[in-house]
Amino acid sequence: MGAERWNQKGNEIFSKEALNKMRSPEKLDLAMSITTPIGWMGLIAVGAMVFAIVVWSVFGSFTVKADGMGMIMDSSGISTVYALSGGTVDEIYVHSGEKVEKGELIAHVNMAQEDAATRMAQYAPELAVSSREAATRVHEFDSRRYQKESAEYIYSPYDGTVDEILVGEGSIVSNGMPLIHVRIDGGRENFKGVLYIPVDKGKRVEKGQTIQLAPNGVDVSQTGSLLGTVRSVSQYPVTTRYMQKVLGNEQLAQWIISSQQSSVMEVNFDLVRDPGSESGYLWTSSVGVHKPITAGSFCRGSIIIERQPPIQKVFYKLSQWLRGR
Template identity: 30%
Template sequence: MRTGVFREVSLQRLSSPEQLDQLMSVTSPRAWLSLIGVTAILITALTWGIFGSIPNTTSGEGILIKSGGVHNISHAIGGQITDIKVEAGDIVRRGEVVVRIDRHELVEQIMDLGEQLERVKSSQEETEARLMREKELNNQMNKLRTELEIQSTVVAPEDGRVIEVKVSRGDFIQPGMQLISMEHVGDTARDLEVVMYVAPEEGKQILPGMTAHISPTTVKKEEYGFIIGRVTSVSEFPETAQGMMVTLGSQELVAKLSKNSDPIEVHVELITDGSTASGYKWSSISGPPIKIDSGTLCTGTVTISSQPPIRLVIPDVKKYLMRN
């Protein structure tokens, strides 16, 4: 009897309106919030997967230089260097003497002609032949003096800043040997640009107008980001060491940036921004509080293309469906 009574009481409680309301409460407010949060995350992920963008990039190493590249000064005449007038960092003007070379053969010839002229002048004969001989000797001496000035001096072909002096006083040089590397300054120079070298299989995908991100080695990328740039030109064929030498002017740089191969040469124009200390536009708000100088090594990343993230998943989904 007592068991039956308990069953009857239980049935009454379950059938009461209050108990029916409690049975209808399937989830708590916290559970609803969790469900809404998960749904929002899924919708956001799906939206990003369809309308978002993942960049396809390629990278390389390079150097910041003045637009127009590096110019190497050489000399057509060989000989021993007697004096070097400049050092790295000096500003030189067009026509300024930067190196002197010993041309003792010409000096000896001039001295010999001078002795001949003195002997002719000391002659007591006042003849037309003697006067003609004096004139001839003077002309020969003047010609040799001009040749001596040309052959014994190396001058800057234009205004520039010395980047590297490749020889030392006392060195014997061969005709055409590179003596000094310099970059353009003044009216002949524009802003800095990046000369970057990329592996051939990747470099051929780069086109003028593409966006480039340049990270100078003197700046912490994780703190200041990178400089925004734009590709201006891409070499049609891989660059040889000789071709790179014309642009870079240094065997060490050629070896470092070529990595024992013939890379594609990419020129990148840096976007200017007068509000930053460097004068260039950075991915961060203001960039580093320093000036970026030519000769700074850098790494560069070029955005070749971009695609929605969902496209990366579709091939795997197709493979899965085909297997099943």
């Protein structure tokens, strides 16, 4: 009777959980929880990230690009009309952007000294002492007059568009001095262009490489880049005077040189045709409005000259570090 009372009292003093803890204080009979489901998810995410980095380091690539500036032109290019003799420009019959035809009069040069010589030759036959001498002097006068007229009237030797007028009315010119740049018509179905790239990277550009171009006034973030292929690369750096002759603009040539802060190589390229495009040429993106390309458009271009797996770059840097120790 007394024992039963004591057991009932003991049961009231110790709870069931306390008694279980006393029986197995180390809980060796229970399974241990190593991690939670959230922990497993985090571990899987980290593992996937590490795997992706390894795959990218082997199969991905770092690219080295050669960037340059230049111009898109038609295949016929720009030609220069020169003065045929010395004198004063008293008339210019065309203006920049005007269409001209072959044989059209574009300027007149007043040759004052030649005028005086021609007038003197005009009276020479009257002073001749014989008929043979008179005939000779008549021929001399006709020849001098023809040469004068041929030299003082400047005609366009091409069908094209006046790109730039290099002199003004009243300017004094000498024989062989450039007067007008004419952009020759013809070949407009096949545009070409030039890029000027710093010499340190220009030497690594090769024929056939792809160029991504951004013509002036085009937002490449909306339309993508215009595509071209390298046709040739100059063997040596080009001079500002040579660039001026190619581009037809002295200020543009000087600006490109100053912007690149280096000697430059000339890269000639052709645009890639795409009959299905509104512009007639291939772009990196099919979205956006691709307006027709016009000759004389300034452009920036980029050429990938090297692709290298990231892991190769890591090994290269590591070997440099080890050699430096």
